[in-house]
Amino acid sequence: MDNTAEVQDREDSLKGVGCSRKRKEDARFVQGTGRYTDDLKLPGMLFADMVRSPYAHARIKSINKEKALALPGVHAVLTAEDLKPLNLHWMPTLAGDVQAVLADEKVHFQYQEVAVVIADDRYIAADAIELVEVEYEELEVLVDAHRAMDDDAPILREDLVGKMDGAHSTRVHNNHIFNWQAGEKEATDRVFEQAEVTVKQDMYYPRVHPCPMETCGCVASFDKINEHLTVHLTSQAPHIVRTVVSMLSGIPESRIRIVSPDIGGGFGNKVGIYPGYVVSIVASIVLGVPVKWVEDRMENISTTAFARDYHMTGEIAADKEGRIKALRVNVLADHGAFDACADPSKFPAGLMHICTGSYDVPVAHLNVDGVYTNKAPGGVAYRCSFRVTEAVYVIERTMDVLAQKLGIDKAEIRRRNFVKVEQFPYKTCLGWELDSGDYHTALEKVLNAVDYDALRKEQQEKRTQGELMGIGLCTFTEIVGAGPSRNCDILGVGMFDSAEIRVHPTGSVMARMGTITQGQGHQTTYAQIIASELGISSDEISIEEGDTDTAPYGLGTYGSRSTPVGGAATAVAARKIRAKAQKIAAHLLEVSENDLEWEVDRFKVKGVPGQEKTMKEVAWAAYNNVPEGMEPGLEAVDYYDPPNFTYPFGIYLCVLDIDKSTGETKVRRFYALDDCGTRINPMIIEGQIHGGLTEGFAVAMGQEMPFDEQGNLLGNTLMDYFVPTFVETPHWETDYTVTPSPHHPLGAKGVAESPHVGSIPCFTSAIVDAFAHLDVTHMDMPHSAYRVWQKVHELGLDKRA
Amino acid sequence: MAKQHVSFKLNGKQVDALVEPRELLVHTIRETLSLTGTHIGCETSHCGACTVDLDGKSVKSCTVLAVQADGSELKTVEGLADAGGLHAVQKAFIEEHGLQCGFCTPGMLIRAYRFLQENPNPTEEEIRWGMSGNLCRCTGYQNIVKAVQTAAKTLQQA
Amino acid sequence: MIPSEFEYHKATSIQDAIAQLGAHEDAKLLAGGHSLLPMMKLRFAEPPHLIDINGIEELRGIRLEGDTICIGAMTTENELIHSEILQQHCPLLVEAARLVADPQVRNRGTIGGDVAHGDPGNDHPAVMLALDATFVLHGPGGERQQAANGFFLGTYWNDLQEHEILVELRVPVIKKGVGHGYSKLKRKTGDYAVAGSPVVIELDGEVCRDIRIALTNVAPMAIRAEAAENILRGKVIDDALIEQAAAEVLAACDPAEDLRGDVLYKSHMAAEMARRSIRAALLQARG
Numbered sequence A: 001m002d003n004t005a006e007v008q009d010r011e012d013s014l015k016g017v018g019c020s021r022k023r024k025e026d027a028r029f030v031q032g033t034g035r036y037t038d039d040l041k042l043p044g045m046l047f048a049d050m051v052r053s054p055y056a057h058a059r060i061k062s063i064n065k066e067k068a069l070a071l072p073g074v075h076a077v078l079t080a081e082d083l084k085p086l087n088l089h090w091m092p093t094l095a096g097d098v099q100a101v102l103a104d105e106k107v108h109f110q111y112q113e114v115a116v117v118i119a120d121d122r123y124i125a126a127d128a129i130e131l132v133e134v135e136y137e138e139l140e141v142l143v144d145a146h147r148a149m150d151d152d153a154p155i156l157r158e159d160l161v162g163k164m165d166g167a168h169s170t171r172v173h174n175n176h177i178f179n180w181q182a183g184e185k186e187a188t189d190r191v192f193e194q195a196e197v198t199v200k201q202d203m204y205y206p207r208v209h210p211c212p213m214e215t216c217g218c219v220a221s222f223d224k225i226n227e228h229l230t231v232h233l234t235s236q237a238p239h240i241v242r243t244v245v246s247m248l249s250g251i252p253e254s255r256i257r258i259v260s261p262d263i264g265g266g267f268g269n270k271v272g273i274y275p276g277y278v279v280s281i282v283a284s285i286v287l288g289v290p291v292k293w294v295e296d297r298m299e300n301i302s303t304t305a306f307a308r309d310y311h312m313t314g315e316i317a318a319d320k321e322g323r324i325k326a327l328r329v330n331v332l333a334d335h336g337a338f339d340a341c342a343d344p345s346k347f348p349a350g351l352m353h354i355c356t357g358s359y360d361v362p363v364a365h366l367n368v369d370g371v372y373t374n375k376a377p378g379g380v381a382y383r384c385s386f387r388v389t390e391a392v393y394v395i396e397r398t399m400d401v402l403a404q405k406l407g408i409d410k411a412e413i414r415r416r417n418f419v420k421v422e423q424f425p426y427k428t429c430l431g432w433e434l435d436s437g438d439y440h441t442a443l444e445k446v447l448n449a450v451d452y453d454a455l456r457k458e459q460q461e462k463r464t465q466g467e468l469m470g471i472g473l474c475t476f477t478e479i480v481g482a483g484p485s486r487n488c489d490i491l492g493v494g495m496f497d498s499a500e501i502r503v504h505p506t507g508s509v510m511a512r513m514g515t516i517t518q519g520q521g522h523q524t525t526y527a528q529i530i531a532s533e534l535g536i537s538s539d540e541i542s543i544e545e546g547d548t549d550t551a552p553y554g555l556g557t558y559g560s561r562s563t564p565v566g567g568a569a570t571a572v573a574a575r576k577i578r579a580k581a582q583k584i585a586a587h588l589l590e591v592s593e594n595d596l597e598w599e600v601d602r603f604k605v606k607g608v609p610g611q612e613k614t615m616k617e618v619a620w621a622a623y624n625n626v627p628e629g630m631e632p633g634l635e636a637v638d639y640y641d642p643p644n645f646t647y648p649f650g651i652y653l654c655v656l657d658i659d660k661s662t663g664e665t666k667v668r669r670f671y672a673l674d675d676c677g678t679r680i681n682p683m684i685i686e687g688q689i690h691g692g693l694t695e696g697f698a699v700a701m702g703q704e705m706p707f708d709e710q711g712n713l714l715g716n717t718l719m720d721y722f723v724p725t726f727v728e729t730p731h732w733e734t735d736y737t738v739t740p741s742p743h744h745p746l747g748a749k750g751v752a753e754s755p756h757v758g759s760i761p762c763f764t765s766a767i768v769d770a771f772a773h774l775d776v777t778h779m780d781m782p783h784s785a786y787r788v789w790q791k792v793h794e795l796g797l798d799k800r801a
Numbered sequence B: 001m002a003k004q005h006v007s008f009k010l011n012g013k014q015v016d017a018l019v020e021p022r023e024l025l026v027h028t029i030r031e032t033l034s035l036t037g038t039h040i041g042c043e044t045s046h047c048g049a050c051t052v053d054l055d056g057k058s059v060k061s062c063t064v065l066a067v068q069a070d071g072s073e074l075k076t077v078e079g080l081a082d083a084g085g086l087h088a089v090q091k092a093f094i095e096e097h098g099l100q101c102g103f104c105t106p107g108m109l110i111r112a113y114r115f116l117q118e119n120p121n122p123t124e125e126e127i128r129w130g131m132s133g134n135l136c137r138c139t140g141y142q143n144i145v146k147a148v149q150t151a152a153k154t155l156q157q158a
Numbered sequence C: 001m002i003p004s005e006f007e008y009h010k011a012t013s014i015q016d017a018i019a020q021l022g023a024h025e026d027a028k029l030l031a032g033g034h035s036l037l038p039m040m041k042l043r044f045a046e047p048p049h050l051i052d053i054n055g056i057e058e059l060r061g062i063r064l065e066g067d068t069i070c071i072g073a074m075t076t077e078n079e080l081i082h083s084e085i086l087q088q089h090c091p092l093l094v095e096a097a098r099l100v101a102d103p104q105v106r107n108r109g110t111i112g113g114d115v116a117h118g119d120p121g122n123d124h125p126a127v128m129l130a131l132d133a134t135f136v137l138h139g140p141g142g143e144r145q146q147a148a149n150g151f152f153l154g155t156y157w158n159d160l161q162e163h164e165i166l167v168e169l170r171v172p173v174i175k176k177g178v179g180h181g182y183s184k185l186k187r188k189t190g191d192y193a194v195a196g197s198p199v200v201i202e203l204d205g206e207v208c209r210d211i212r213i214a215l216t217n218v219a220p221m222a223i224r225a226e227a228a229e230n231i232l233r234g235k236v237i238d239d240a241l242i243e244q245a246a247a248e249v250l251a252a253c254d255p256a257e258d259l260r261g262d263v264l265y266k267s268h269m270a271a272e273m274a275r276r277s278i279r280a281a282l283l284q285a286r287g
């Protein structure tokens, strides 16, 4: 074996960055020994179940618990009245509002929590909630966000009457939450007035739900003797939960332990803090026994964490060649009855101002108004960074509309407007600094791969035969990795993240992070980062997360922040260890530090073959033979506050055929090229992309949460709420380019959310494209067969000879 | 309501339990018998997370009463591996990255185990049809299809 | 989603089941349980007694008696799919069963339960209408036979009398010159039909001697589209006639609006499903 092969061999054996390493976590999952919240059973544990409102807006006239309390096995029935003395009937939301834990005099949305029953088991609890008698007086319901600020709109939040100072701005109506703007209004308007071409498109991004396979739940356990609270719960942000619980309960954080065990998918659903958690904690403190609450699927879809619900208008001013001169976006955001959005504090519309997309936009203005309606609170980032999905949707849709108006191909118009490779780092007119990108190369790669010209030709032929074929394109830029604490915090805590790494004397490693995996495979990928940095095989590296007693403080996992922030912290902590190791190695080899060079897993004395120390040897020495004055041990902590977000991008192309007689769509081809910078584990990346594309498909083609005029949510089971099966899900083709992030220690950007964010406008683009020759410029989601057929029928395309 | 005695074979072992008539089999398995590999994802017979093998057939245990399982033979994900190690479907799911959060996985595995006995040499389309009672939110199914194909190959060679 | 309390009884024979229905007030039969248990979990149904008929051997199995196929009420969807008798002699039932729910549900759900339940979304009632099936019913007063035509009276409402059990479903074997077709539009696997239409055509040479067009989920119960049938009966069916028949199907629909679609969409889809089924049945009938 020659030298390079030997080095390569050692490198491969590390299973470090770039390796499609099999997942560490799988062995237990495939044997059914994963440990999810509902799997936990503690001695004496009771079960909580919610009494929920059948009405969307009503005054509670009375609550009678007697019959429920008389049922054997029922321990308590709690209402807002009972929580009042503890001042826990309302709780703060992450968005600076308050939310009723249990309805206080009024219900504001259907299925709102009105009372909680604590019983021996879930069967008795289910019986008991039927026995709680609640008398309601129905009130006028506000469902339509466009009506929220009308003079005669019903007042929803009586607790806010007269409080016109909102958390984010002055409120102009009692149903108004905030107004938020970015960019330059006047300058933008001026460009529009003088532009050669302008387009304007209204679009509604429907209210949807992340709907992970596991619903939300918790087990709260208060130890009265030691005044110590342990809560196992389905949370994507356990440390934040601990802080909030401490603030609410007055128990010091040191006596609260929050554990996020295995989580059956999050997708944004498990960022928030829900009434179910709070009442379980209260019940456990009051009753002195563990209390479990697990929502069922209907409760999950109806009450915890909707996403989107943005009424948007996109406008572009351009020249005749299609070069963008200005962008204007207006949003009416339906936040439901309480503003419980999970956004960084400063940004009530999340990172919506990334809506300039991948394009060189000289000037722009974004205006967002948030309003209350009689719907469940939420507004989470469903597999995306705060509102990026909405931002990408509005710009990509409006770009298509512009292309159509000018008769320019939609690939060509993007080519003309992309930020060019030499412009990076590129400062957008709305204030972001895109770190790196090469959009043109990626676009050409995709167009060649699918033979775009041939597809267009085929479509031309199909159209002459009256068939509907659509080609969709989306060329998106994401913004992930929240985030620099100068612009991102949650409840005042900066959005850094952390890693703590220990190298044991024998050279194995234990590391703990402030993030929490929900299927992303952190136990696998973080170990790969450390392996490459320290030259220790990832098989000898254990990763732990999710237990606030042991893990360093972190903000958790959502918004694709784990790799950009947690991964960076891991790399930096590992580098601190390597720096110390180098000193020890120099001491062992009796040379100066600068005489050493690093090679895969060892330090070598430059130019002296054979004079070397492996990391394992150094680890041993760290515990018995360190240079004078150095403290023994080999460990490091890093709290990483990223200098910037990272900006992954992608080019997606979709080809579909529409059956005119039923409106059914067949996705013939979906080609997804992603650039997430350095690729840590290609196998996991590909898996994340498949999953994200499938969720995007679900959103675009079927997911919605429709309400009737009384505010009843229609369709809150998996029969109606669209989660595609094996049969409906298309086959995905994936591809990539690599444009590393210049500021991330590994050059990695984060990927899991791109496919969701990017695929949704791509599907709409394809559906609309099928009708584009008939002057259709936009169709709102979901593109269910029913909706598509309505368009077919409206255009008379289903007429028979 | 008076509890009834039920007795069945679970993963090869005879077990007994006292259940209310209305008790759903999934709760008996998870709570009374403490085998928590079988999950609950929807409670409306749509997701398949609760799939178990009942007398040689895949069923959704959230929609079977425990009393109906009296005298039957049941297999759950915990019964797939044996002294020889993991079952071919379990190995294939790891090999092909057929799982992410793992929540749907036990149901997928126990269904795949039965499906490959019903159809030992399936096409991709047959796999998609035969597995269509199980939902997954994470993987997009593509790697699960691959895993079932891989397992089919292994089982055929054995 | 937990059912309220009930008493559970196992029936050992048809007679025993009838007796138990008589002995326990408001008792319900438990067949595959895949319509009943979901309703009980949502507490839309709260029967105080369940009589489990899964242990009754007489209710199972498929046999051929001359030109008639006799299907035990407790035959599951998957048993229908895998029955060689049906594959050979009644492909419509196999096709329809393949489009019901998903693999796991098909292992539990029974054809008898599907017919007896009364949900307009169930597939088998319309299939039974198209096949001109006969039901064998046992009750306290003994056995009777009832044609499928006339059995379905409304949503959760049929001609089952008090304490009666559906024991067997009888359908004719497919003969030369007869063709079957089933088309069903659904939002996704595991969903009920937006609209479905089973069709049976009997040809005499090229002439349509008889035709039955039935419809799933576009009326309070499964229905026959008789006006459409009348257009085709006695004729040589061509595209123009199919269009006329489709128009009659559309007119016959009276669907409930829900998330699957409004009246217009569902009616058009019923017409489209009927078109497809007529074409498929014709093709098969012509051999």
Ligand SMILES: Cc1cc2nc3c(=O)[nH]c(=O)nc-3n(C[C@H](O)[C@H](O)[C@H](O)COP(=O)(O)OP(=O)(O)OC[C@H]3O[C@@H](n4cnc5c(N)ncnc54)[C@H](O)[C@@H]3O)c2cc1C
Binding pocket: B044, B045, B046, C028, C029, C030, C031, C032, C033, C034, C035, C036, C037, C038, C073, C074, C099, C100, C101, C102, C105, C108, C109, C110, C111, C112, C113, C114, C115, C116, C117, C121, C122, C123, C124, C160, C164, C165, C166, C167, C190, C191, C192, C193
């Ligand atoms: C996810 C899902 C999807 C589904 N999709 C479809 C679909 O696409 N198409 C479709 O047709 N069905 C569908 N179903 C329903 C399923 O096929 C049911 O199994 C069927 O409707 C009822 O049959 P069962 O044997 O389960 O009856 P049960 O649920 O046990 O009983 C239903 C009713 O019929 C009565 N009953 C049962 N058997 C008899 C008898 N022999 N005599 C008299 N009364 C009797 C019962 O008392 C009860 O009132 C679906 C169900 C689920 C859970």
Ligand code: FES
Binding pocket: B039, B040, B041, B042, B043, B044, B045, B046, B047, B048, B049, B050, B051, B060, B061, B062, B063
């Ligand atoms: S929990 Fe049983 S099918 Fe979903």
Ligand code: FES
Binding pocket: A213, A264, A265, A519, B098, B099, B100, B101, B102, B103, B104, B105, B135, B136, B137, B138, B139
């Ligand atoms: S792996 Fe998460 S639901 Fe399938």
